[in-house]
Amino acid sequence: MSLAPLRPPKRLLLGPGPSMVPPRVYEALGQQIVGHLDPFFFEVDDEIRRLLPMVFSTKNDFNVAISGTGSAGMEAAVANFAEPGQKFAVFVNGFFCERLSEMARRQGASVVRFEKPWGTVFEDDEARAFILREKPRMVAYVQAETSSGAYQPGKAIAEAAHEVGALVIADCVTSLGGMPVLVDETGIDIAYSCTQKGLSCPPGLAPLTVSPLALERLRTRQTSPETWYLDLLLLDTYYSSRRYHHTASATMFYALREGLALIEEEGLEARWERHRRNHLAFVAGVEAMGLKMHVPEGQRLWTLNTPCVPAGIDDARVRARLLEERGIEIAGGFGPLAGKVFRIGLMGYGSTPENVLLILEALEAALRAEGYRGGDNGRAAAEQALAAYR
Amino acid sequence: MSLAPLRPPKRLLLGPGPSMVPPRVYEALGQQIVGHLDPFFFEVDDEIRRLLPMVFSTKNDFNVAISGTGSAGMEAAVANFAEPGQKFAVFVNGFFCERLSEMARRQGASVVRFEKPWGTVFEDDEARAFILREKPRMVAYVQAETSSGAYQPGKAIAEAAHEVGALVIADCVTSLGGMPVLVDETGIDIAYSCTQKGLSCPPGLAPLTVSPLALERLRTRQTSPETWYLDLLLLDTYYSSRRYHHTASATMFYALREGLALIEEEGLEARWERHRRNHLAFVAGVEAMGLKMHVPEGQRLWTLNTPCVPAGIDDARVRARLLEERGIEIAGGFGPLAGKVFRIGLMGYGSTPENVLLILEALEAALRAEGYRGGDNGRAAAEQALAAYR
Numbered sequence: 001m002s003l004a005p006l007r008p009p010k011r012l013l014l015g016p017g018p019s020m021v022p023p024r025v026y027e028a029l030g031q032q033i034v035g036h037l038d039p040f041f042f043e044v045d046d047e048i049r050r051l052l053p054m055v056f057s058t059k060n061d062f063n064v065a066i067s068g069t070g071s072a073g074m075e076a077a078v079a080n081f082a083e084p085g086q087k088f089a090v091f092v093n094g095f096f097c098e099r100l101s102e103m104a105r106r107q108g109a110s111v112v113r114f115e116k117p118w119g120t121v122f123e124d125d126e127a128r129a130f131i132l133r134e135k136p137r138m139v140a141y142v143q144a145e146t147s148s149g150a151y152q153p154g155k156a157i158a159e160a161a162h163e164v165g166a167l168v169i170a171d172c173v174t175s176l177g178g179m180p181v182l183v184d185e186t187g188i189d190i191a192y193s194c195t196q197k198g199l200s201c202p203p204g205l206a207p208l209t210v211s212p213l214a215l216e217r218l219r220t221r222q223t224s225p226e227t228w229y230l231d232l233l234l235l236d237t238y239y240s241s242r243r244y245h246h247t248a249s250a251t252m253f254y255a256l257r258e259g260l261a262l263i264e265e266e267g268l269e270a271r272w273e274r275h276r277r278n279h280l281a282f283v284a285g286v287e288a289m290g291l292k293m294h295v296p297e298g299q300r301l302w303t304l305n306t307p308c309v310p311a312g313i314d315d316a317r318v319r320a321r322l323l324e325e326r327g328i329e330i331a332g333g334f335g336p337l338a339g340k341v342f343r344i345g346l347m348g349y350g351s352t353p354e355n356v357l358l359i360l361e362a363l364e365a366a367l368r369a370e371g372y373r374g375g376d377n378g379r380a381a382a383e384q385a386l387a388a389y390r
Numbered sequence: 391m392s393l394a395p396l397r398p399p400k401r402l403l404l405g406p407g408p409s410m411v412p413p414r415v416y417e418a419l420g421q422q423i424v425g426h427l428d429p430f431f432f433e434v435d436d437e438i439r440r441l442l443p444m445v446f447s448t449k450n451d452f453n454v455a456i457s458g459t460g461s462a463g464m465e466a467a468v469a470n471f472a473e474p475g476q477k478f479a480v481f482v483n484g485f486f487c488e489r490l491s492e493m494a495r496r497q498g499a500s501v502v503r504f505e506k507p508w509g510t511v512f513e514d515d516e517a518r519a520f521i522l523r524e525k526p527r528m529v530a531y532v533q534a535e536t537s538s539g540a541y542q543p544g545k546a547i548a549e550a551a552h553e554v555g556a557l558v559i560a561d562c563v564t565s566l567g568g569m570p571v572l573v574d575e576t577g578i579d580i581a582y583s584c585t586q587k588g589l590s591c592p593p594g595l596a597p598l599t600v601s602p603l604a605l606e607r608l609r610t611r612q613t614s615p616e617t618w619y620l621d622l623l624l625l626d627t628y629y630s631s632r633r634y635h636h637t638a639s640a641t642m643f644y645a646l647r648e649g650l651a652l653i654e655e656e657g658l659e660a661r662w663e664r665h666r667r668n669h670l671a672f673v674a675g676v677e678a679m680g681l682k683m684h685v686p687e688g689q690r691l692w693t694l695n696t697p698c699v700p701a702g703i704d705d706a707r708v709r710a711r712l713l714e715e716r717g718i719e720i721a722g723g724f725g726p727l728a729g730k731v732f733r734i735g736l737m738g739y740g741s742t743p744e745n746v747l748l749i750l751e752a753l754e755a756a757l758r759a760e761g762y763r764g765g766d767n768g769r770a771a772a773e774q775a776l777a778a779y780r
Contacts (some may be wrong), residue, residue, distance in 0.1 A: 006434065032401065
């Protein structure tokens, strides 16, 4: 009749997220909660809203932690800014761009798409030409495509969008806290992310920032968004004017406050550099093992790596070995990349030289157990890369 | 530069929620997370989906924990079932009925309302007459009105609704886990709640159950709901078919699993009885102190009490005294009940004889410090009521 208290297995989370959670965040999760209108809750929220612009690299005043996961952040961005019948342009080169399109379609927007294969990025000229031709009201792109491992620069997109009077939404779910997001420098109007990747908290909140230009658009919207739960102006009255909207979770806010405090302590640029170094070491290792990276050099995420699955190897069997024999979570590809890539995350607290060496050794052992014969010792190559990095 | 680790104040949460969280749930919150597609995550979810029908008193197969707060549960119920142009009837006798109306309006539904003062309930005959006259496609009511403290029976509403081919949504945010919800016996088609009241977990998830009839309606809907994040059929593919939808929070699922396990251990009916006993003792106490209850006897929630603020007393000053001097959170009224009632929750882990006596003593002291002169010793009356209860 009685269930025994829950005892989760110990996992090394090196997939596309959630990432490893540091002890300070776990400690915060177990702290006593307060109410969603308690003065202490708003102190915590004030700290979060002071630290969010730091990780987004923005001077925006409007920064909020949405009470939902990263996909709730995406829906908040789309539902507040896509309007029925208006043109909504999406750069589509991966799974989450498809999700953006689908959400905009559901809002009744007229969706126009520029499609390229998963793992490629859009060049400045072609992005610009697409926007000038379509003259949309909104432009959305994914800065860090979790399905492919590609990083999409946004400056040319934002410049062209602003020329035609459009606002820019950028999905920063897999970049925030791990590599440059640069909201202001890029010209992004609405950026959203999650808590469980570069910020190394559990999933549950979606940080979101809105530029003054986008805020003006929101304030002059003719109709209210269909969503009440994710209505950004209502959320603003809660967090800024402390008027009840919904019951935000003290637990999740505690965790995010601690996750952001750890980033401030480390220094954002030092944190990027740590992610870059470990990413490069990982790449050196898998390439030495004879695996190719799916995304060309210079376009890769530092947070999430997508080495190709060697010919003749069943990626699901390799992943099962890692999970069952070693307690390591990595992910496979899906959609057009199903069976073709591994997705290996080195994010936040999990981005360490030790984890790079460990996953290379474990991946190599699993591949060889599945019959893979190519390549050299990946771990040794990564050690060299780490030592040589400056 | 560096923020000190977070140290929340210790609060006794006796407001309308969040309620006190038991140690076993806090322990679960600090446990190591797993991924949202990990076999262990689905084990936890399976246990949650086994236990949710128990607390809802239903045989429904479709039970889900939505990744958002109670208001996300409300939005899921409305956005999946309200369709543009279709008639959506709402029984309006409190703040959360207003919210239901507003959400249905945003979905483009044609909203018809039956209004009564906050704190009253709808009689069977008048409820029935309204539904038979309006012949809506959907009917929504609030079983446990957190703004007023009133419990709305739903059987007559559900019978009439089904006669005209309508489905019934019931807001059970402040009843679930603390008093009878009785989904099947009442005839409710869609019921939703939250985690931070009768279930005594932190806020962050919204349990929701859907009847086979409502599921059939969903499956034959002509258009997809505007919301992707809260699309119930998509959520079903995630939790039933284990296909990725969004990154559910292991932390929140751990907590809910433990909260539900504690209810199974206690026994649902024993738990209701505990809430009823403590509620009655509280009422005996405040009435002895000379305060009137806003809601008539027999229509009161057992989870949330709304004694009237005595004439000449500023409720905000009383609440500030309780919070600042004693660390006790209670809430005031708002809307038409602003300044007129206190809202005092005795829910879940917080519904104990000790808390009844403590809040009565503290409330009385705060009232007397603010100049209140009426009544007898409330604590003594509650002690008698507790002793006499059988």
